[in-house]
Amino acid sequence: MTDIRNIVVLTGAGISAESGLATFRGPDGLWEGHRVEDVATPEAFARDPVLVHRFYDARRANLKTVAPNQAHAALARLDAAWPGDLLIVTQNVDDLHERAGATRVLHMHGELRSAWCRGCDARSRWEADLGHHPLCPRCGTGGGLRPDIVWFGEMPYEMDRIDRALMDADLFVSIGTSGNVYPAAGFVQTARYVGARTLEMNLEPSLGSTHFHESRIGNAGALVPAWVDEILAPTP
Numbered sequence: 001m002t003d004i005r006n007i008v009v010l011t012g013a014g015i016s017a018e019s020g021l022a023t024f025r026g027p028d029g030l031w032e033g034h035r036v037e038d039v040a041t042p043e044a045f046a047r048d049p050v051l052v053h054r055f056y057d058a059r060r061a062n063l064k065t066v067a068p069n070q071a072h073a074a075l076a077r078l079d080a081a082w083p084g085d086l087l088i089v090t091q092n093v094d095d096l097h098e099r100a101g102a103t104r105v106l107h108m109h110g111e112l113r114s115a116w117c118r119g120c121d122a123r124s125r126w127e128a129d130l131g132h133h134p135l136c137p138r139c140g141t142g143g144g145l146r147p148d149i150v151w152f153g154e155m156p157y158e159m160d161r162i163d164r165a166l167m168d169a170d171l172f173v174s175i176g177t178s179g180n181v182y183p184a185a186g187f188v189q190t191a192r193y194v195g196a197r198t199l200e201m202n203l204e205p206s207l208g209s210t211h212f213h214e215s216r217i218g219n220a221g222a223l224v225p226a227w228v229d230e231i232l233a234p235t236p
Contacts, residue, residue: 004170004197004231005084008162009075010187012091014176014203015220019066019096041152053131056147059093060112060127068100071175071220074228076101081232087165091177091184093149108156108184114148117141123148156183169196173227176220179206188212201227 013021038044039055068076075088079102088105090097093112097105110116115126120139126148128134133143150156166172172191179185188198188211200212201223209215216223 006165006168007078007082007084007086007171007173008165008169008187008191008196009078009086009088010091010172010174010177010184011075011088011097012175012177012181012184014178015069015071015224016066016092016094016096017176018069018071018219018221021062021066021092021094021096036152040149042154045146045151050131052147053129056112056149057129057131060129063094063112066094066096068096069221071224072096072100072102074225078228078232079104084170085165085168087162089162089165089184089187091181106158106161108150108158108162110147110149110157112147112149115145116148117144118146119144159183162187163190166190166196167194169194171197171199173199173201174206174212175201175224177202177206179208199227 034055039052045052075097079086079088086104088097088102089108090105091109093107093110095111095113113126114123115130116123117136117139119136119141122136122138124137130145130147134145135142136144166187167190169191172188174188177184185208188208191198192211198212200206200209200215201220202215202217203219204217205215216227
């Protein structure tokens, strides 16, 4: 694929579901038994910080019980081998891309293993619980740490960087996304506007499937390694 130099990959909950992590919102509208409005909004945190901390502490602990799957490993292989620009933009708050070995990763919705101090605005790597109101490692303030997660009503991280990568992209690939969460759902339209090829890999066609040049339907653990083999194959 000599005409492709710069790649943007968007990953969603579907890629981590094969590692045993629940997708963001199940068919019943709940996330791990909770209404999203009760655990994933600034208002919910202000109303019941104990519940919100308990929820994310459990999600953080659960990360220790899962491992990257073949799709994560394949993207890490692409990351290591691709000579052009590559940006893996993930909507997921887990660290499975990094644990698989990928380094060119951007978490647009934050990370479970990060804590954000509302006092000094610092972000710190975090492995333990937050519900007992620990001190901020940077400023020493107690009770100011919250999950470093982008909640509904908040702006996703590094949108300027994502927009620049999309504007320079020759290929945009969406993996395991529903296509109903913006702004990520609009990335394919930006990519097509600048003339990039677009590819979707998903268990079923997303809501924005018609915007893609190509859709491959199936498990990410099978589709992504096959695609990486294809794009890294030597040019005849």
